[in-house]
Amino acid sequence: MARLVIHGGNALHGEVRISGAKNSALAIIVAAALATEGESVLENIPHDSDVGTICLILRSLGVEAWFDSQGRLHVNGKTLNRYQAPYDLVRKMRASFYCAGLLIGRLGRAEVPLPGGCAIGSRPVDFHIRGFSQMGADITIEHGFMKAQCNDLRGANYYINRSSVGTTINMMIAAILAKGTTVLENVAKEPEIVDLAIFLNGMGAKVRGAGTDVIRIDGVESLHGIEYSIIPDRIEAGTFMFAAAITGGDIIVKDIVLEHLRSPIIKIEEAGAIIEKGTTEVRVRVNGQLQPIDLETSPYPGFPTDLQQPLVAAMCLADGASVIRENIFDRFRYVDELRRMGADIRVERETAIIRGVPQLTGAPVEVTDLRAGAALVIAGLAASGRTEIYGLDIIDRGYENLEEKFRNLGADIAREETREVTDIFSQIQRVNV
Amino acid sequence: MKDKTTVFRSNVWETQSVVSSVLSQVYQALQEKGYNPVGQIVGYLMSGDPTYITSHRDARNLITQLDRDQILEEMVTKFLHK
Numbered sequence: 001m002a003r004l005v006i007h008g009g010n011a012l013h014g015e016v017r018i019s020g021a022k023n024s025a026l027a028i029i030v031a032a033a034l035a036t037e038g039e040s041v042l043e044n045i046p047h048d049s050d051v052g053t054i055c056l057i058l059r060s061l062g063v064e065a066w067f068d069s070q071g072r073l074h075v076n077g078k079t080l081n082r083y084q085a086p087y088d089l090v091r092k093m094r095a096s097f098y099c100a101g102l103l104i105g106r107l108g109r110a111e112v113p114l115p116g117g118c119a120i121g122s123r124p125v126d127f128h129i130r131g132f133s134q135m136g137a138d139i140t141i142e143h144g145f146m147k148a149q150c151n152d153l154r155g156a157n158y159y160i161n162r163s164s165v166g167t168t169i170n171m172m173i174a175a176i177l178a179k180g181t182t183v184l185e186n187v188a189k190e191p192e193i194v195d196l197a198i199f200l201n202g203m204g205a206k207v208r209g210a211g212t213d214v215i216r217i218d219g220v221e222s223l224h225g226i227e228y229s230i231i232p233d234r235i236e237a238g239t240f241m242f243a244a245a246i247t248g249g250d251i252i253v254k255d256i257v258l259e260h261l262r263s264p265i266i267k268i269e270e271a272g273a274i275i276e277k278g279t280t281e282v283r284v285r286v287n288g289q290l291q292p293i294d295l296e297t298s299p300y301p302g303f304p305t306d307l308q309q310p311l312v313a314a315m316c317l318a319d320g321a322s323v324i325r326e327n328i329f330d331r332f333r334y335v336d337e338l339r340r341m342g343a344d345i346r347v348e349r350e351t352a353i354i355r356g357v358p359q360l361t362g363a364p365v366e367v368t369d370l371r372a373g374a375a376l377v378i379a380g381l382a383a384s385g386r387t388e389i390y391g392l393d394i395i396d397r398g399y400e401n402l403e404e405k406f407r408n409l410g411a412d413i414a415r416e417e418t419r420e421v422t423d424i425f426s427q428i429q430r431v432n433v
Numbered sequence: 434m435k436d437k438t439t440v441f442r443s444n445v446w447e448t449q450s451v452v453s454s455v456l457s458q459v460y461q462a463l464q465e466k467g468y469n470p471v472g473q474i475v476g477y478l479m480s481g482d483p484t485y486i487t488s489h490r491d492a493r494n495l496i497t498q499l500d501r502d503q504i505l506e507e508m509v510t511k512f513l514h515k
Contacts, residue, residue: 189480191482191484194476194480194482194484194485195484197476198468198473198476198484198485201468201469201472202467202468208472208475208476209476209479209480210476210480210482211476211479211480211481211482211485212479212480226467231484257483257484259481259482259483259497260482260484279494280488
């Protein structure tokens with residue numbers, strides 16, 4: 001078992017390059033397998049464990065997916081020939097359910113376990129299933145699996161009851177090879193949706209309206225592989241911006257799309273950071289104490305729920321009380337861990353009230369979900385003394401080389417292997433002997 | 434940090450020519466990168482997401498210097514010959 005050990009108190013300085021967006025990569029990797037002619041070569045794919053998992057799932061379905069020596073991912077869907085996705089892989093993350101759209105679209109048949117993912121509240125896949133049904137698929141739920149079959153997938157009009165990134169992506173993937181036109185209404189407008197649409201159109205699809213409320217897809221007969229570079233990860237970029245803010249640092253976050261970070265930049269400026277924008281980079285500087293802020297999370301272009309936790313961590317040392325309302329997910333479980341570090345946070349239903357304290361103190365803490373992990377790292381960077389963060393496998397799901405990037409900015413942070421599990425088993429062995 | 438801000442617009446005729454020039458440059462950049470230029474430009478104008486526009490030949494930076502409504506106004510005006 002690994003843990004992160006941080007000795008906090010160093011202000012971050014320097015430059016950090018942002019990796020490709022995990023949430024975009026997962027959708028695009030699956031969508032790449034829609035093509036039956038040629039392989040797609042994907043650049044800027046983050047090497048995190050979620051990407052590894054989706055590649056393994058695709059391989060289990062017969063798709064070729066492999067990294068070359070330059071870190072580019074090659075995906076060839078021509079050999080896709082199996083319709084049953086393995087439970088032990090799919091349960092690890094929610095995005096693996098995109099395979100349902102792929103299999104229904106390509107093979108007209110899918111058996112996919114209902115997915116797992118971060119512990120941030122119930123997120124049923126009803127909207128996906130309803131959409132597949134509307135396109136003519138017969139769906140049953142049996143023994144934890146969604147089983148879908150259709151002879152003739154056809155375009156449909158589908159209004160998604162609650163704007164959902166996952167549903168939008170899955171429906172887009174399913175509709176590309178369907179007969180006729182699909183109109184998806186009340187879709188998510190996140191940059192990852194636009195990235196997927198641009199990729200699909202490059203492969204020969206006909207997708208219009210991505211980034212707006214309505215997406216229209218004219219089904220095509222086949223797709224071909226292309227070379228494509230994934231957009232930068234706006235959540236990783238925001239994580240570094242808030243880390244710089246809480247440590248009183250001065251960093252340049254490079255290789256970003258500024259427009260995708262509009263709301264985090266506005267809020268961090270409101271908190272007292274000095275922002276300088278370049279074409280593809282932003283400099284974040286903080287002199288003195290952060291000011292408290294109020295905000296609500298909301299779908300893009302609002303403040304992203306994935307940055308709520310890093311923001312709350314940063315507000316723990318602000319000069320006053322911040323009020324943060326979480327409107328998307330049940331996402332305050334990590335607050336107990338921040339309290340262990342001395343944070344003063346009260347949670348009332350969907351709202352956290354954070355009273356700034358003069359100092360956080362290092363402590364052993366446990367990661368409860370991916371972005372909570374980022375929040376604990378941020379708190380640890382600013383805390384006095386030693387912080388130990390357990391549950392790194394969750395952080396590794398969505399951040400590439402996190403500790404290395406922070407170390408390059410001057411943080412005292414290291415990954416250590418612990419021997420706890422081994423020790424427990426060796427003790428049990430001794431007892432038995 | 435190098436400031437790449439470009440200031441456009443002084444009068445109506447100059448604005449039209451700037452919009453036209455930027456769109457032509459963006460079109461060419463998208464074409465060179467293998468995209469469907471019209472589809473990508475429409476995607477950008479409808480959504481505001483600059484990802485639609487390639488950074489090849491500085492096209493993304495160029496088009497984001499203009500207001501989208503300014504571009505649309507010029508396009509409609511030109512289309513209707515007003």
